[in-house]
Amino acid sequence: MLNQQAFSADRIDEADQLRVNVYRLLARLLRQPPDAPLLAILKQMTGDDSELGQAITDLSQAAAVTSLAxxxxxxxxxxxxxxxxxxxxxxxxxxxxxxxxxxxxxxRDDMVPLGIARSDDVRDPEDHVAALMEMMAGLIDGTFGTVQPLSAQKAFFDRHVVSWTPHFFKDLEDCPSAGFFKPVGRIGRLFMAIEQGAFEM
Structure with a gap:
């Protein structure tokens, strides 16, 4: 969805890599319909005993009983x-x-100084939830040219992410038409709360 520069040479620690992994998982799940390789990966995932870990386990179980169609x-x-x-x-x-x-x-104004640009072949506006998940991952791991400090990550998160995505993820979790995507909503809701709490420490 986004034009991505070469990865930064900066290395990130394990905790930040885990954050990146969750952001990218949410981005992929919400960007376009699942394909067979994605469902196969989800079936192999396991979570720990935390609320977020249980939601990941629920998603894995949903993938195991949901057909591609x-x-x-x-x-x-x-x-x-x-x-x-x-x-x-x-x-x-x-x-x-x-x-x-x-x-x-x-x-769009805040994307420019961070080196983030929309790909020419994307029709959706940049404030799609999947794009914002990709942007957060890129700020953390340097996808857009450099690893951004926590202060920059927090500023972007506060201004463009936490202002609405928790409501979206709760709506997805509670939607009567959601089956496979119900745990996606739960993962998103819990992860946004974790990120918000961590940024406020």
Whole structure:
């Protein structure tokens, strides 16, 4: 979804790599319908005894009992629809009720100095939840040219992510039409809370 520069030579620690992994998992799950390789990977995942770990285990179990066709149909029902899906995964919509509003303009302004640009072949606005998950991962691991300090990560998170994504993930978790994607919503909701708490320490 995003134009990515060469990875930074800076190395990140294990905790930050785990953060990157969760952000990229959420980005992939929400960017487009699952494919067979993704479902195969999800089936092999295991979580620990934490709430987030249990949600990951639930996702793995859902992948084990969900067909490729069913997971794709669910994705389309939730996010695409016949004009619009049940959920509208864009920041401007969650914050203003409309697409392409001021939150998107503010995001675009903040992307430029961080070296983040949308790919030419992407039609969705940059405030799609999957794009924001990719952006956070890139700020942490240097995908966009350099590893950003925690202060920059926090500023971006506070301004563009935590302002609405917890509500989106809760809506996804609670959506009656969500089956396979219900644990995705739970993972997102729990992880956003973990990130917010860590940034406030």
């Amino acid at each position: 069913a997971s794709r149909d669910e994705y389309n029902t939730l996010f695409i629809g016949l004009g619009r899906g049940i959920l509208t995964p864009f920041g401007s919509y969650y914050l203003t009720g409309f697409l392409h509003e001021k939150p998107l303009a503010r995001l």
